[in-house]
Amino acid sequence: MNSSHSIGSTNPGAAAKPSVGGELWLFTQDHRRLAWMYAIVIGLSLVVGTVLAVGLGLQPLTGRGTAADAESYRRLYSMHGLVMVFLVALPALPGIVGNWLLPERLGVDEMAWPRMNLLAFQLLLVGCVFFLVAFFATPLDTGWDFALPYALKSNSSVAWGMLGIVFVGASFATSGANIVATVITSRGNGRCWSDLPFFAWAMGAAGLIQAIVTPVLLTALALLFAQREGASDVFASSGADVRFDQWFWFWAHPALASMLLAAIAVIGDVVGEHGDRPRGASRASVLSVMAITVFAFAGWGIHVLGRTDSAACDTAFSALVLASGVPLIILIVDWVTTLERGEARATTALGYAATSVVALTVGGMAGVFLAVPGTGAHLQNTSFSTGVLHFLVVGGVLGALLSGVHQLWPRWLGVAAREGWGKFGCFLFFVGVNLAFVPLCVRGYLGQPRRTLEVVAADERLGWYAVLGAVLIIGALTLAAWNLVATLLDSRATLAKKEAD
Amino acid sequence: MNFLALIQAAAATAPAAAQAPASQAPIAQGTAAQAAVSQITSADAAEPVVQAAKELLPQASTFAASIDDSFLLILWFAVFLSIVVAGAFAIMVLRPSAGTAGSTSRALYRWSAVGAFALVAVFFVQGARVWADMQVVPRGAVPVRVALEEKGWSFTYPNGYVTNELHLPIDRAVKFMFQGASEPYTFAVPAFRLQVAVPVGTRRDAWVEPTLAGEWEVRSTVPSLRKAEELVALATVHAEGGYEKWYQDISGPPLDLPPVELGQRSYQMRGCTQCHTVDGAKLVGPTFKGFLAREHRMKDGSVVDPSDDYIKESILDPQAKVVEGFEPVMPSFKGRLHELEVAGLAAYIKSLQ
Structure with a gap:
């Protein structure tokens, strides 16, 4: 398997390296093979999360009202959130695109710490195992955010879920530190900071955030676990739910920003390749990435808007979160002007990048509604916030992942995926994302609470639009998967024929 | 512009x-x-x-x-x-x-x-x-205490009247004083664009000035293990003058009236007439006519004295003793009547020959 003709090592642009861990892919330290391994695990998780999402979307429209329905609904949204956030959205871009592209963009052979790179992947696998236990024992019902005091009373597999997050979180921190180390140490060969490509800046910022904030999540979960076991009473007094949420969102808000920065890294890279700045970075774009990183650490308080005693704090957090939209607009200007100066072709990769940018714009602007104090208070805990999160994660992060994978595919296989089917899939994805998540936002404004089986906001047609949108997204993902796998099989057949000749 | x-x-x-x-x-x-x-x-x-x-x-x-x-x-x-x-x-x-x-x-x-x-x-x-x-809560706002209790929403008015339905005046500020419970809740009224989060064990104040008469849904939007109906209440915004009339009704008669007269006014204003007559006719509940003169046999076969204590118990905890031949359907008036009103009702009922 160490042959330069094998999938993981095939790279027309760079020499293949031996797998230090021997023949087994499970123990490989080759960053490209690890990218493949991440792709398989994340792809399977995406399938599981999507199946759960289908159940979640259909249940309020088919059966409702009984306690059993409500319970299964709680479990569906909890496991859907757990899988999608921890096994898809957070690791996808650093794990797949980052692993493959970062060393290549930096002109180095390998990540700074190959063993830690392998360790990060193995920790993710262990986390998956615990999530599976949580899934099959008594499915988690607390939501992916372990909301208090629910998480203290729940009889579901809270401990297994938390244990899974401990390992997955350790994976994120390890992977993030490795990305940062790779960016920093790559400057040894006469390269200075200003020579770093945009991809390295943005992916490095995402890694930095993950490395810094993940321990906060693990500490919060450790305290929660101790309280459940009766060994602590830190979350027992009045305001405990807000206290836990402050801990949790001190991780989750920057973690969401790290997802978006990883998406920005991929979009910037794809746009640069299509424009006049392959691998380059403008000063404005780098400063924007830095600003987003700084603001990421200062926005957690917006998630407890109106729940603390301090209107001044609410106002300050609101201002900080709103200000974080400015660098995003500068990045969009940078991308458009980069394309303007080049000879951009309408490729599938650029289509998904554009879809991702539009979703980030819509999601970012929808986030403004939540961040502005007046509208934010009305929209808290409604399906509006669910819609915003999905715009950012599905449209923004998943769109960027599809863009990156379509961009990388020729490098991986030497053969590009079929453009016609790719563009059609991209169109379905664009329509699906908007059709699925705009109704969630509209219903949220009408007063539909999130995470409830009961349809409160009047017009049920909105629910069916969302289901239709979800169907289109699934169709787009299936089409993309089929297109990519078919190309993979074609390339293997061509390779085998060449070897036989 | x-x-x-x-x-x-x-x-x-x-x-x-x-x-x-x-x-x-x-x-x-x-x-x-x-x-x-x-x-x-x-x-x-x-x-x-x-x-x-x-x-x-x-x-x-x-x-x-x-x-x-x-x-x-x-x-x-x-x-x-x-x-x-x-x-x-x-x-x-x-x-x-x-x-x-x-x-x-x-x-x-x-x-x-x-x-x-x-x-x-x-x-x-x-x-x-x-x-x-x-x-900033305006001066002169009508104060209402709000809590999400075990059985659902509870709204307490300045006269001490407690109900699970919210009644509000139109074009007049209302101050809500929220009491935190053992689990967090929100007080969300989408029609008012008002949502107040009340964390565990804390107190919060908020206000609103309703401008449209009608019935609007109140709901807690925090995910909960409770039954869905326990999280929902109805907010009635009365048309001009409607709230004042409603408040007068729940406030009952002036408490400085003589006991029998106070009891008679309470009997008329508190809805007792819907189930109990004073002329001997049988409705959902037993008549009050000749209360002292007749035997009071209960469903369990026991016989009780027609005392003040028995009348008070029947008003505040009506399921404790149920009269033979009637169903236990009377709601409790605990927290809804002043103790002078209860005493007045006892005096009025005993005065009926």
């Missing part, structure tokens, strides 16, 4: 605005939007959309219009920006020839940053203004 009205007018003049799909209807209901729509020729076409929006989510408080204005301001810009971004990407790949190589002008970045900051500042000021209004 201010900036908000300018944007709304611009949006309303667009032909597409008049044919907005139903899913966009709820967001086009601000009073300023209605004003903008009425200024233009497409007003007739847009009217059904505005009406549909008003039916889906009416503006039932003074906050509602302000928050809708804020929402519309951001919404129109979000739509505009999304179209510009999507359009820019499309133009870059569809144009016939490539642009000139070079670097982006610093001025473009600078003005983009300035423009973005200015917009963000407008959004912030618009929202913060409403937020600031919401923080």
